[in-house]
Amino acid sequence: MMRNLRTAIAASLLLSLAFFGCAPRAKPAEAAAAPAPQKVTVVYTEGSVSVDGSSARIGQTLGTTVSVVTGPSSSCQIEFGDKNIMNVGQNAVAHFDFSKITAEVELKKGGLTSVLKGLARLGDRDSFVVNTNAASAGVRGTVFFVWCDDTSTYVCACNGTVRTIDAKGHNEQVLTAAHHVARLYSMKGGAISVEAAGLLHHGDALEEALAAKIGYTIDWSKAD
Numbered sequence: 001m002m003r004n005l006r007t008a009i010a011a012s013l014l015l016s017l018a019f020f021g022c023a024p025r026a027k028p029a030e031a032a033a034a035p036a037p038q039k040v041t042v043v044y045t046e047g048s049v050s051v052d053g054s055s056a057r058i059g060q061t062l063g064t065t066v067s068v069v070t071g072p073s074s075s076c077q078i079e080f081g082d083k084n085i086m087n088v089g090q091n092a093v094a095h096f097d098f099s100k101i102t103a104e105v106e107l108k109k110g111g112l113t114s115v116l117k118g119l120a121r122l123g124d125r126d127s128f129v130v131n132t133n134a135a136s137a138g139v140r141g142t143v144f145f146v147w148c149d150d151t152s153t154y155v156c157a158c159n160g161t162v163r164t165i166d167a168k169g170h171n172e173q174v175l176t177a178a179h180h181v182a183r184l185y186s187m188k189g190g191a192i193s194v195e196a197a198g199l200l201h202h203g204d205a206l207e208e209a210l211a212a213k214i215g216y217t218i219d220w221s222k223a224d
Contacts, residue, residue: 128141154200
């Protein structure tokens with residue numbers, strides 16, 4: 001009987017191994033997970049603003065991927081999800097992708113002001129990333145500003161924490177500020193350098209106005 005029992009157990013194990021060997025492997029959690037659909041809406045425009053090649057309209061609902069282009073003295077404000085708002089400044093070109101777990105913006109030129117208080121929590125990963133030709137800036141929920149042109153990128157942690165790194169994967173910085181700490185990434189001769197920078201291209205007034213639109217008040221006395 002003992003021999004029969006061992007034979008039965010061995011057969012059971014072989015059957016289990018065969019089953020798991022043939023079964024498809026589970027996808028990694030990151031690949032399987034899909035972000036919940038987010039409502040993306042134009043809430044303000046001024047001047048010349050195009051969305052995917054057509055004139056932007058206040059109240060317009062956008063897709064998960066969208067391109068925004070602004071002209072001189074122009075701007076566009078976009079809300080997404082819950083308590084997240086951005087302002088695309090003048091003379092800017094920005095491509096947004098909200099289809100990924102980490103929302104991404106490819107900023108070609110111009111400035112992007114962001115007040116992000118309702119981002120999904122992704123553990124130790126950034127929930128929102130802005131990429132330029134010189135650097136990337138990632139956050140998990142904060143007030144920050146990015147501006148770029150063909151040769152440089154300016155990143156400011158206006159109120160909170162921003163992780164920055166250059167396009168070659170070097171010069172990583174973690175900026176935390178109650179009231180504006182910035183870095184300037186500059187490209188020259190194939191190299192990218194980084195240096196501390198003052199308050200450039202933006203200020204408190206716009207950020208406070210954006211925050212008010214999502215029912216948030218920025219406390220400039222402490223880093224959020």
